[in-house]
Amino acid sequence: xxxxxIPVINSQNFEDIKHKxxxxxxxxxxxxxxxxxxxxxxxxxxxxxxxxxRIDTNITFDLHLMIxxxxxxxxxxxxxxxxxxILHLEAVPNPDGLLKVSKKTKKQIFISWPPNIEFVFIEKYxxxxxxxxxxxxxPGKSGQKFVEKTYENIEKILNIKTFSKxxxxxxxxxxxxxxxxxxxxxxxxxxxxSAIYNSENPRESFLYFKNKVxxx
Numbered sequence: 001x002x003x004x005x006i007p008v009i010n011s012q013n014f015e016d017i018k019h020k021x022x023x024x025x026x027x028x029x030x031x032x033x034x035x036x037x038x039x040x041x042x043x044x045x046x047x048x049x050x051x052x053x054r055i056d057t058n059i060t061f062d063l064h065l066m067i068x069x070x071x072x073x074x075x076x077x078x079x080x081x082x083x084x085x086i087l088h089l090e091a092v093p094n095p096d097g098l099l100k101v102s103k104k105t106k107k108q109i110f111i112s113w114p115p116n117i118e119f120v121f122i123e124k125y126x127x128x129x130x131x132x133x134x135x136x137x138x139p140g141k142s143g144q145k146f147v148e149k150t151y152e153n154i155e156k157i158l159n160i161k162t163f164s165k166x167x168x169x170x171x172x173x174x175x176x177x178x179x180x181x182x183x184x185x186x187x188x189x190x191x192x193x194s195a196i197y198n199s200e201n202p203r204e205s206f207l208y209f210k211n212k213v214x215x216x
Contacts, residue, residue: 063085169190
């Protein structure tokens with residue numbers, strides 16, 4: 001399986017989310033939507049789960065929930081065209097409970113591993129999940145600089161991956177300067193926000209990275 005490029009949408013209102021989906025929906029049917037709150041990340045994004053019912057059913061999306069959730073609160077985010085939940089277990093008071101309820105949704109469950117969290121925290125959860133999002137920046141706002149320590153985290157997960165079926169997403173701080181190095185690790189997915197949407201032409205930028213994956 002070739003690495004898939006997933007456009008990341010980190011927005012403060014739903015109209016912007018819809019606009020960014022519309023820009024690329026003929027090029028990609030899979031998007032990654034960030035949900036962040038000030039309590040955990042110091043930055044607020046859009047976070048009205050009812051709006052997700054307004055997304056075209058031909059579009060699938062991942063939800064990267066950078067928020068403090070009680071276990072049962074995950075249910076309100078579970079939508080028909082949701083592909084996977086990406087959870088920050090370090091952000092919640094009951095990580096085991098959240099993971100247990102999340103698995104009942106029958107969606108793919110990934111946990112996020114940011115650069116400021118030690119591996120020992122996520123290690124005990126790896127056998128219960130479908131994959132790991134290795135975060136190359138700190139949770140919150142799009143457009144941050146890639147944290148070099150992330151390369152060590154990628155290598156650590158890849159070593160574990162040889163003994164499991166874990167999928168890997170690399171997200172945050174990926175751009176033209178570091179893309180080929182990140183691609184060399186052959187992750188299942190690379191999630192990219194500002195490198196696509198903050199460019200002069202998001203469609204051309206998305207195709208540039210997609211062509212790199214295809215060796216063009």
